[in-house]
Amino acid sequence: MKIVVDDGVKSFKEIIGLLRGFDSIEFEYLNSFNISNDVLKNVDILVVRSTVKINKLLLDKTKVKLVCSATAGTDHIDENYLQSNDINWFHCPGSNAESVVNYVMSAIQFLHEKSIFQSNDRIGIIGYGNIGSKLKRALDFFSFKNYVYDPFLDHNFLVNLKKIQTCDLISIHVPLTFDANFPTSNLIDKSFLMEMNSKTLINTSRGGVVNEPDLIEFNNINYISDVWLNEPIPSKEIIDFSLISTPHIAGHSFDGKINGTIKIINDLQNFLEIEKSNKIFNIEVLSGYLNNNKPDYQGDLSLESYKSNYDIETESNIFKKDYKNCGNTASVFLKSRARHLNRRDIKIS
Numbered sequence: 001m002k003i004v005v006d007d008g009v010k011s012f013k014e015i016i017g018l019l020r021g022f023d024s025i026e027f028e029y030l031n032s033f034n035i036s037n038d039v040l041k042n043v044d045i046l047v048v049r050s051t052v053k054i055n056k057l058l059l060d061k062t063k064v065k066l067v068c069s070a071t072a073g074t075d076h077i078d079e080n081y082l083q084s085n086d087i088n089w090f091h092c093p094g095s096n097a098e099s100v101v102n103y104v105m106s107a108i109q110f111l112h113e114k115s116i117f118q119s120n121d122r123i124g125i126i127g128y129g130n131i132g133s134k135l136k137r138a139l140d141f142f143s144f145k146n147y148v149y150d151p152f153l154d155h156n157f158l159v160n161l162k163k164i165q166t167c168d169l170i171s172i173h174v175p176l177t178f179d180a181n182f183p184t185s186n187l188i189d190k191s192f193l194m195e196m197n198s199k200t201l202i203n204t205s206r207g208g209v210v211n212e213p214d215l216i217e218f219n220n221i222n223y224i225s226d227v228w229l230n231e232p233i234p235s236k237e238i239i240d241f242s243l244i245s246t247p248h249i250a251g252h253s254f255d256g257k258i259n260g261t262i263k264i265i266n267d268l269q270n271f272l273e274i275e276k277s278n279k280i281f282n283i284e285v286l287s288g289y290l291n292n293n294k295p296d297y298q299g300d301l302s303l304e305s306y307k308s309n310y311d312i313e314t315e316s317n318i319f320k321k322d323y324k325n326c327g328n329t330a331s332v333f334l335k336s337r338a339r340h341l342n343r344r345d346i347k348i349s
Helices: 012-016 079-084 097-113 130-141 161-165 190-194 212-218 236-241 254-271 276-289 303-309 312-326 330-338
Strands: 002-006 026-030 045-048 066-069 088-090 123-126 146-149 169-172 200-203 222-225
Touching: 012 026, 012 254, 012 276, 045 254, 066 254, 079 088, 088 254, 097 130, 097 169, 097 200, 097 222, 097 254, 097 303, 097 312, 123 130, 123 161, 130 146, 146 161, 190 212, 212 236, 236 312, 254 276, 312 330
Parallel strands: 002 026, 002 045, 045 066, 066 088, 123 146, 123 169, 169 200, 200 222
Antiparallel strands: none
16 A cells, blocks of 8 residues: 655654554655646555645546545545545644634734734634634633624524624634535625724635735725735735735644644544554554643743744744745745744643
């Protein structure tokens, strides 16, 4: 059996070397740019990140019967194609949720430092999934008044979208959907913006959730974004327009990446039906891996802790400068992602 692994999947090679039951498997580690239909002809399993598009073009007439994506999002996966061709697939929902929350809290700290956000301002959360629920917990910890909208859930504390539009700051945490009861594609458009009282919008979901031309035309919103239309070649205009611009790294903490890797390896050993004794050993190794890599952050938790842990303004300044000097090319975007610091998550229990 042969497994091709994107060499950008955090510590996969290191961790798999600590485990039992994989000795008979041939692993090949490739850069995402080199994962193509030709190299997959005699490959049984593919392990990727979101940079690899999983579709017919990639998998047609290959032996691949399982795709593992070490990511929370799935918009790079053609689910209908996989289902119609009996190809199993796994991904990692929630694996980097805490990391995204850390990004948002760092953004709020930046806004507070610049006197754009006040401690008594109201925060609206769109989406109460893995990330939205953890963000609410963090906001509650700091006693920030917050409201949550999610049309798919029925909690007593949820509010309607009109209420969210009255908040001073809105943070978006939804998947990009088109054919759904409540589609999120272009959710934030001109009509939405006209009803907003908000001064600030934070987007860590997907670029297509916000209509970027409408946002630029509206021109009076502080936009903080980590995600963009047409990645990895977003428009220079939206990068310049945004108060804070980062290259899709909100979920790229050490913990977020390792959580994804561990989830994929667990799914993989279940799929391969690894012998029970080996599986028990592996589960212990996997569960202890993060504990053996203690977070660098220590001390009493304050809003300023998020800046000391991750300085969002510095990363944005570097990214904007790169875009200004080098132009909007895929290489600029991808190099900026690769340069992201090896940060750890701050967790609120």
